Amino acid sequence: MKQASFAALAAFSVCVSAQAQDASDSAAPFVVSKSAQLLTGDTWREGNHIFRLYGMQSCLRGTWAEQPNGNKLDCGNISLAHLAALFDSASVTCQPIGYALDKAVFVVCGAQMNGETIDVGTALIATGYAFAATTAKGKVVNESYLVAEINAKDTSINC
Template identity: 55%
Template structure:
């Protein structure tokens, strides 16, 4: 019941925010902070329902090479921004005043959901509520599919960012 109430509350906040602000288009030249957060024109934006790999955590590739897992996520987000037009709809405000957004990318003739693209490719993960329940069921399914297919980061070893943030590692 608490989870359903949280989801309803999030949707109400999202509806109120979207009624107040129109879609924001971004050029590829934004300042990436993490694989789910960037700054543009003095404002911070964060993908709603998406959790990037944490900066300064280790990703071990199948060949044993090590890299900063957070930088891997940033690279994937930056690559999406460089492929074409990104448009985002504000859906709320985070505790740190970042604007939560849901974004679409125009890649060739296709329009793709940025969160789904990052998560299904194994570059990011489905964010959760503190209870551990996913913020987005669709993103949770995309993460499960990426994990089962060994896509992106799932091909190697890393500390799952949600586990780290919830203190489960």
């Protein structure tokens, strides 16, 4: 019984290793092209690849954000505008870390601004128009993104 279990585990390990190798084929960091096609406030297309920021979620188009003065704005459009502004004004380098179920490449990214590197997810969440992603069980994917979300809520922007 132990030999059969070990053999099954070994076969599973080989399969997982092969999948990990496939996912790491394009694992080199890359600079986001200024001509990237932005799809949402956290997803863009470059060539045949779709990239999505890992650990954060932008607002969906058609959801509303209320400003402190009571004005309501399309939160998804504002999320997209913030990503566009960041990509336009900074050199953004991303590291692929895995794949989403829809085959989008999950990435974590840093933007070079004024000689400093800022985490793109944190910067977008700090605007109040994006939030920390959670797992299916409700656990926050990235704790520091939750801190940024809580701080953004303190600015009275309500998505």
